[in-house]
Amino acid sequence: xxxxxxxxxxxxxxxxxxxxxxxxxxxxxxxxxxxxxxxxxxxxxxxxxxxxxxxxxxxxxxxxxxxxxxxxxxxxxxxxxxxxxxxxxxxxxxxxxxxxxxxxxxxxxxxxxxxxxxxxxxxxxxx
Amino acid sequence: xxxxxxxxxxxxxxxxxxxxxxxxxxxxxxxxxxxxxxxxxxxxxxxxxxxxxxxxxxxxxxxxxxxxxxxxxxxxxxxxxxxxxxxxxxxxxxxxxxxxxxxxxxxxxxxxxxxxxxxxxxxxxxx
Numbered sequence: 001x002x003x004x005x006x007x008x009x010x011x012x013x014x015x016x017x018x019x020x021x022x023x024x025x026x027x028x029x030x031x032x033x034x035x036x037x038x039x040x041x042x043x044x045x046x047x048x049x050x051x052x053x054x055x056x057x058x059x060x061x062x063x064x065x066x067x068x069x070x071x072x073x074x075x076x077x078x079x080x081x082x083x084x085x086x087x088x089x090x091x092x093x094x095x096x097x098x099x100x101x102x103x104x105x106x107x108x109x110x111x112x113x114x115x116x117x118x119x120x121x122x123x124x125x126x127x
Numbered sequence: 128x129x130x131x132x133x134x135x136x137x138x139x140x141x142x143x144x145x146x147x148x149x150x151x152x153x154x155x156x157x158x159x160x161x162x163x164x165x166x167x168x169x170x171x172x173x174x175x176x177x178x179x180x181x182x183x184x185x186x187x188x189x190x191x192x193x194x195x196x197x198x199x200x201x202x203x204x205x206x207x208x209x210x211x212x213x214x215x216x217x218x219x220x221x222x223x224x225x226x227x228x229x230x231x232x233x234x235x236x237x238x239x240x241x242x243x244x245x246x247x248x249x250x251x252x253x254x
């Protein structure tokens with residue numbers, strides 16, 4: 001996950017101050033790396049303590065035989081692609097087919113949090 | 128601004144994994160420290176690079192003779208108060224009356240970003 005260097009001069013201005021509204025993120029399409037539409041962002045989950053976006057809640061539309069289902073993906077897995085005006089999930093189809101479900105109490109369960117980040121091979125948002 | 132220690136054991140589990148959805152933040156009431164309702168959260172602005180929430184966009188309702196207006200407040204200025212089911216802005220009325228307006232291009236303007244954080248006496252979200 002990107003950490004903003006304390007010396008702002010190493011980054012271009014438009015990168016440093018690049019903001020997006022949560023309203024605009026919701027409803028944005030989500031694709032796999034081959035450009036197939038997987039679904040759309042339904043909501044985002046924010047860590048109150050750090051103010052970091054933790055998860056994007058994605059409504060999957062049935063691609064890959066997954067059925068219509070809702071999954072929470074680590075925010076760091078989604079990359080915005082302006083050409084598509086959508087997010088691309090950099091994960092193999094096998095990984096996408098097998099995302100741990102949210103389940104009751106998942107967001108309060110550190111083991112679930114660790115598992116979902118491990119599933120995608122990204123460091124947890126709290127690290 | 129709070130930084131999550133790498134040793135998770137220093138924090139209670141429910142604090143560490145305390146998440147809130149952006150949908151739920153939007154529409155939440157905002158109060159001053161005296162308990163007067165200032166308005167409500169209209170949207171939140173996310174820094175794409177770091178994944179941090181940068182600003183809460185507040186629709187002010189006319190309290191303090193401000194008129195109905197929209198302002199972006201540094202996220203770190205808002206503290207959630209469960210008793211009120213709302214956010215409290217820890218700032219004096221004089222500070223609230225005089226919040227720099229958003230204006231066109233403000234979110235892309237580092238000087239505006241610095242000014243709005245200075246106004247509230249909090250470190251910028253990118254620090």
